[in-house]
Amino acid sequence: MLGKLDWSAIPFDQPIPLVAGAVVLVAILAVLIWVVVKGHLPYLWDEWITSVDHKRIGVMYILLASVMLLRGGSDAIMMRIQQAVAFQSQGYLPPEHYNQIFSAHGTIMIFFVAMPFVIGLMNLVVPLQLGVRDVAFPTLNSVGFWLTATGALLVNISLVVGEFARTGWLAFPPLSGLSYSPGVGVDYYAWSLQISGVGTLVAGINLVTTVLKLRTRGMNYLRMPMFCWTTLASNLLIVAAFPILTATLAMLLLDRYLGFHFFTNEAGGNVMMFMNLIWAWGHPEVYILVLPAFGIFSEVVSTFSGKALFGYRSMVLATMAICVVSFMVWLHHFFTMGAGPDVNAIFGIASMIIAIPTGVKIYNWLFTMYGGRIRFATPMLWSVGFMVTFIIGGLTGVLVAVPPADFMLHNSMFLVAHFHNVIIGGVLFGAFAGFEYWFPKAFGFRLDERWGKAAFWFTFTGFYVTFMPLYIAGMLGMTRRLQHYDVAAWRPWMIVAAIGMAVLSIGVICQIMQLVVSIRNREALRDRTGDPWDGRSLEWATSSPPPVFNFAFHPDVRGEDAYWDMKTRAQQQSFEHDVPEYQDIEMPRNSPTGFICAFFASIMGFALIWHIWWMVILGGLGAFATFVVFAWRDHDEYVIPAEEVARIDRVNLEERRSLVSMAGAV
């Protein structure tokens, strides 16, 4: 009846996950009760859960990522403490528990923090930058988000019901095969990624179509803001790479569930095929994450330097070059596994080639800053911090891309330092920069600068104190994923790293404080003009927060830096806007399709993990029925009448006029 599920699945003998799970459960219940008692449920349902507005969906993605960042961060703290104390002792974590923690940490950070964060920012910003009303497929967008949330939910359920994989974040067979991992851990891993992977693919298709087919009048390709370009590149990579992940996980699951022999040791299965497939997805994946961050830095650096981006066209070219080359280097992840010197050399050289377009980008940012009037607001701090940090990460990347060096450094702490260097210093700093930069656009008020700067400095310092020692430990021969060790020379570095982790955590607390303080002072921080940073691209041309329809008219773009251009022209012509002819606007209706679909997907995923077959069928039928019902509905749009559009838009125009005349007077 309940498949493999019984009381032994709940780890009554392990206090840590049980207590953590209980705390989370109580917190969720408390929030739910508060929401229901206060009567916020209808609001949440109507305005957020069923919303198909790209801005709302973007915000929900970012919220999901932030919550999961705290979860993944607690795992990180536990690991750092373990390695600091586990010198010639067992530490406080039993080995199988430690293995689950590092696997969950990696999985969560990549799939449920970094991915939703960048997808959320792209969702929020790209339609605004393109001057359009929504993404190409609004309802599908909501489905994508909720499926991602389903994946996150399943990973968190594994904390209390059953276990998580002990195989690392990529679950290499044969370790992840049935003979070495008979429990449900790998199934949790695979099904949650399978389900959220569908969500990611949907988001990718949506954004590619949006950028290529929905641009406002005059927005030629070479007038698109840089962030739109990197979004395009990143989502092209999603569309091309995520199906590989889907296929690979499907093969692994077939091996586990039906006794297939893709990656087994017996009957001719081939483990190296898994390596090739997973890294053919995995290497592009790191660029899926970092390219949008590059786009954010381009926007931030040019806005806060008060200059157009230096070398716009070379930036576009570099972005697309990275997009292509990132598909041709995957083998550098297993140089040591016997492909032979010729193959290794080719892939080593290909890997190093990526450093060239990346270098082009760094120089372009530097030249953009050169001679500009730089304002060191928080987003700019994150950007400059990124440039310094990412150069170190990129250099160590080139180092491990040299096959002989990699034979020494592969699977060592050095590697751990490298990829945290690029992922935290690149992706996460970028996400934070984007968060600070676009927050006023999303919510209509700015974030507190003092707490923001404190958050930056603590995070920045904490990052260096945590990860530089890992480079050294790696060179001293420490391998990754050690539950305990006996080499005295590593010990000091592990302690320093643990201290760094504490500093990093203060940074996180500052960021939370920043939110709390800013929400409390939101009246003082209100952004009335819609353009708090003196921005250059179209998202600043509408009010903060923008109306559902974003723009009353599709803006007419005449060159790069569309909004900057409009502002300068308006100053010269003293804004002699002839009163425009407002028209009715059709917008897509809210729909619970995404939420219901994810509900059934959660049931199905859970049932698949525990082999509860009747429930699998139930979930599948439910999901199918949801789609048929959705396909059957008659009215999928509603009309905002012209008078309403006019009323909303006039307020915005008034504010803006006073802004421009003020700027003109200065």
Add this chain to the structure above:
Amino acid sequence: MSMTAAVGHAHADPHHIGVVIEHPGPASKRIVTAYGFWVFLLSDIVMFSCFFAAYAVLSGQTAGGPSGAEIFEQRNVAIETVCLLLSSFTCGMASIAADVRNRFWFYLGMAVTCVLGVIFLVIEFREFADLVARGYGPSRSAFLTSFFSLVGCHGLHVSAGVLWLLTMMAQVFAKGFRADVLRRMMCFALFWHALDIIWVGVFSVVYLLGGAP
């Protein structure tokens, strides 16, 4: 670029001296839908190529079990292929009928497509069942694993297509040729033709190359 430069170039893109083709604005819904679906199909083809690659890697790994030449029945495969190619034709007829709003030809075209698709599925299912009965199921060897997965993945797509096809017929019955129904019909047709193309790949790589003694 300084502010004055931006103003100076306000009316002509600095990079396109000469004729500037201005982007006309957002594309129509029909184009956007078709475009997005194309992108999806490309990603689906990427997924198939992984299974093709796995087949290429594993096709020699028979682990003492049968090889392709010993188990493939060319006659069955030929019938399957004919069914699928014909169904692509009838699906095209149904699309045209939908475009000119002719219900009779639409239903006829879709019905024939459906029948051909089901025949294809039945033949494939019998082939699979027969192999399993003889002890040559997917867990017999890595070769059979990759064979069942590649062909089965295509079969699953065809099954989903048949389900979608029936939903389409019901939708036209209930709603008529409304714009959104027509857009869906266009996506369905793209899907069905793409499955045809993938089958040509399966046919050549699995049955022709693998079936040769």
